[in-house]
Amino acid sequence: MAARDRITPRRNRAIPVVTPQNRPRQGAPAVERAVERTAGTDDPDEKILAIAERCYAALPAEFRRYADNVVITIQDFPDADTLARMGCTTRWDLLGLYSGIAVGEKEAGYVAPTPDRVFLYARPIAAYAKDTGERLADVVRHVLIHEIGHHFGLSDADMERIEAACR
Numbered sequence: 001m002a003a004r005d006r007i008t009p010r011r012n013r014a015i016p017v018v019t020p021q022n023r024p025r026q027g028a029p030a031v032e033r034a035v036e037r038t039a040g041t042d043d044p045d046e047k048i049l050a051i052a053e054r055c056y057a058a059l060p061a062e063f064r065r066y067a068d069n070v071v072i073t074i075q076d077f078p079d080a081d082t083l084a085r086m087g088c089t090t091r092w093d094l095l096g097l098y099s100g101i102a103v104g105e106k107e108a109g110y111v112a113p114t115p116d117r118v119f120l121y122a123r124p125i126a127a128y129a130k131d132t133g134e135r136l137a138d139v140v141r142h143v144l145i146h147e148i149g150h151h152f153g154l155s156d157a158d159m160e161r162i163e164a165a166c167r
Contacts, residue, residue, distance in 0.1 A: 055141040055166065063152075069115060071116070077092075100151060102153035120144065
């Protein structure tokens with residue numbers, strides 16, 4: 001994450017947070033799969049979807065209450081526009097992304113034209129877990145909590161405490 005993203009949240013801007021280069025080691029919203037395929041036991045999208053649902057359900061109730069309007073989207077990879085906007089050099093560089101306006105930045109009565117979204121990129125997440133030896137569930141949990149945290153305008157330290165409480 002670039003220093004400018006940590007200092008000033010920006011309206012209507014997707015905030016890049018979790019990448020292989022910067023990831024530290026360690027009522028449900030809508031969850032959708034952006035790419036439909038025949039599901040199989042080796043399908044990372046299906047595994048990540050199931051893990052994301054379990055991780056979301058394990059979040060503290062007060063946290064979930066304010067995130068129930070966030071749509072969690074599972075995609076194989078970020079699209080080319082997202083990669084370019086985030087300055088990524090390959091499609092493997094981005095594990096997750098929050099797109100929306102943080103709760104604290106929304107004015108009273110604000111109605112979003114589209115829902116806030118957390119994108120989980122299945123192939124980069126699976127590859128990262130394999131390359132580092134981390135459990136897939138741990139990587140998914142970290143990315144999900146980190147990205148939902150941006151919905152609240154939370155710091156990295158806040159998100160690490162929440163993640164630890166969900167273990």
